[in-house]
Every structure is written in C-alpha cells, then in structure tokens.
Amino acid sequence: MTDHELLGTLVLVHPDLKDHPAGREGDIGIVVYVDSLHNQVYLRFTDxxxxxxxxxxxxxxxxxxxxxxxxxxxxxxxxxxxxxxLFKIATLRKMGRSTDIWNALEIARDNPEIWPASLVSVEESLGLRHNQYIRR
Known part of the structure; x- marks a missing residue:
C-alpha cells in the first residue's frame, strides 16, 4: 500500500496505546495525511x-x-x-462499505485475542518496517 492509497482509509488507534496526548486509544479515525518521511499519520475523527x-x-x-x-x-x-x-470481520470486509469496515474494526477492537489474525499495522502495510540484522 502507498501513502496515497491510505488516504481516506478507516484505521483503528491501538487500544493499548499509553501516554498519547490526544487520548483517542481504541477510536476509529480516517487518514487525512501521511508523512512517511517522519513516520506520522494524521487522522480525523467523527467529532x-x-x-x-x-x-x-x-x-x-x-x-x-x-x-x-x-x-x-x-x-x-x-x-x-x-x-x-473473524468470520464476521471477513464478511463485513468483503462487503466493503465504509459502515461495514467501521463495524469490522469495532469487532476486532473488542476482541484482543484476534488482533494478530485480523489487524495489520499501518507501518507494516506501508512497508516502513524493515528487518533488522545484527552483525558481528
């Protein structure tokens, strides 16, 4: 996925995020701007x-x-x-409407057991996470 493909996408703020000044942990927002150079994603919320x-x-x-x-x-x-x-999320994901994606994100958010199977970080989807190798 590229920066431009991410614009307008619904994303979930990590529910266990600690000490963030915005205090929107677990909220769903819309991506309005991506600054991959500085590793920052700007979100707008429903309010x-x-x-x-x-x-x-x-x-x-x-x-x-x-x-x-x-x-x-x-x-x-x-x-x-x-x-x-997971089945509900897959069904909603296939329907693809914004409300369906929103509902799927809420289901995933409310069940931490399925986070690894249902969610991927924006960092990983943008290809910003690199494998680190340790040399002697």
Whole structure:
C-alpha cells in the first residue's frame, strides 16, 4: 500500500496505546495525511477532532483472504467466539462499505485475542518496517 492509497482509509488507534496526548486509544479515525518521511499519520475523527500518530500505533484490517491464511492459523483458532468474530470481520470486509469496515474494526477492537489474525499495522502495510540484522 502507498501513502496515497491510505488516504481516506478507516484505521483503528491501538487500544493499548499509553501516554498519547490526544487520548483517542481504541477510536476509529480516517487518514487525512501521511508523512512517511517522519513516520506520522494524521487522522480525523467523527467529532472533527484531529490527531497525529506514528504508523505503528494504527491498525488496518487485513484482507479477507489473510484472515484465514496459514500464517494466521495458530492465532485464529483459539476459541469459537474468536473464530466467529473473524468470520464476521471477513464478511463485513468483503462487503466493503465504509459502515461495514467501521463495524469490522469495532469487532476486532473488542476482541484482543484476534488482533494478530485480523489487524495489520499501518507501518507494516506501508512497508516502513524493515528487518533488522545484527552483525558481528
């Protein structure tokens, strides 16, 4: 995903984010600007408030195909309720309307057990997370 593709996208502010001055942990916002050079994403919320976050503090929904992929197989089979929530998210994700994506993000937010299977950080989706290698 590129910076421009991210504009207008609904994202979830990390629910466990600590000590952020905006205090919008767990809220859903719309991306209005991305400054990948400084690793900042500008969000607007439904009450017209705005805030700036680092890209690793924001989550997107994974693509429907990735929700039940082999990579996430260990995380999405923990409980029946988790599996049901993943199924609901996949269904809403496929419908693709803004209200459906909003509802899917709320389901994911309210079930931390399925975060690894259902959410991906904006940092990772933009390709800003790099593998670090330690040399001797």
């Amino acid at each position: 017209e408030a705005e805030a700036v976050y680092p890209s690793d503090a924001l989550f997107l929904l994974k693509e429907s195909e990735q929700l039940f992929s082999r990579e996430s197989a260990g995380t999405n089979s923990a409980t029946l309720n988790g599996y049901k929530d």
